[in-house]
Amino acid sequence: MAAILESLLGSCASKLQNIITDEAILILGVEEELREVLRRVELIKCCIYDAEKRRTKELAVNNWLGQLRDVIYDVDEILDVARCKGSKLLPDDPSSSSSKSAACAGFSVSSCFCNIWSRHDVAVRIRGLNKKIENIFKGQDFFNTQQ
Template sequence: MAMVLDAFASYLVDMLTQAAADEVKTMLGVSGEIDKMGDKLRDLKNFLVDADRRNITEETVQEWVGQLKRAMYEAADILDLCQLKAMKRGSSSVDAGCFNSLLFCMRNPFHAREIGTRIKALNQRLDDIKERSAGFKFIDLGSDGDHSNNTHASRHGNPSRETVGDFDRSAIVGDKIEEDTRALVAQIMQTKKDVNDGIKVVAIVGVGGIGKTTLAQKVFNDEAIQGEFSKKIWLSVNQNFGDVDLLRRAIIEAGGDAQPPESSKTSLHETLKNTLIDQKTFLVMDDVWNHRAWDDMLKLPLLNAAATGSRVLVTTRDEGVARGVKAIWPYHHVDTLAPEDA
């Protein structure tokens, strides 16, 4: 429980920290409320490991953890509600970053009062939860025993979040994902409409947590894909990717020799290019927040070395990223599960 809640809290704090950096926080009477919500969640998450250790035997601690979990869900609901409202109005097409949806809600008088009221009410709940935590005398253990590392991660995003190309087949439900997988595989295998000088880029777009990674994993492991491409690379890009680290991981995933950490970007570009020469390559870039990961890091080695017919699949929350990597239109949008599947 502690690891799950800690990861969820880190995700929420990161999202709220970015939102607070925008002009949203100064609008319509919610000045500082977004900052407060992020700060309170950050403080409370530091108690989760000790709370998890104690809630096995202490019923009151179990209740406290439940309250905190429900508060976290409410914070996530607020962010997702803004995203969905923005998508319905088509504001996801605006190149304003992933938080244009929150900005959209706070600028829109039809939504601002509802969102602002929910944020303030949630802050009051978090105050009550934090006040109650004092009676338990929790020890700040942190998720890995290092409070400084946790603080750094929560303030600067969660760059350690990694996804992999493999997946648990037994966890996949619903006919929709099977249909989506077949459609994407067909689109990727199609020889027409190549862009980016012969390398077709396909994009999966959707809000956080809706299943973009799972769908990409299904495509990556499809028998047709596995048989068609001689080099298959899965890269979890994330928000705070490092240029050198991204290139080193691409080389390793492509079957090349691991490069020392102090390697320059120029030498890594050359190594990746040599690894991909005349190889029909399928590259998945998961959780992309900035199209620079493609334009500045990976595009040239693939263009200059990989065989014709190579493909790139990008998952992102932001249509602006899909446009930035010149993905073919229309982008594939991931929707919610059908009621029977849910």
């Protein structure tokens, strides 16, 4: 399981590093939240090797590794959602209508609510993900015990 997790984590960290400066992400205003996700993914990478050595002896470690695998899939999904929603907010995106862009440029409140909602939705998802990762790490008390 460690090899799979290491591969997932490496891919996820690389994707996070690339996406944080992506224009579609910058328009959402969630760079700091994504930097926190990246910091946590890097922390997970540091713990995987020790956990893998202990997983055959301790059921809790095996369960923890499964939780980490699941949360990495969640990270990947949220990154895709963020990129998609951010791209739709860019003025040169073909899926955004020119009337919507023009209305927002003129500060039409009703037409800009969708932009605010997209930004809010992505930010809430990322914060929830950070909380989920934090909770998984709170449950790793088995690392403090002697082998």
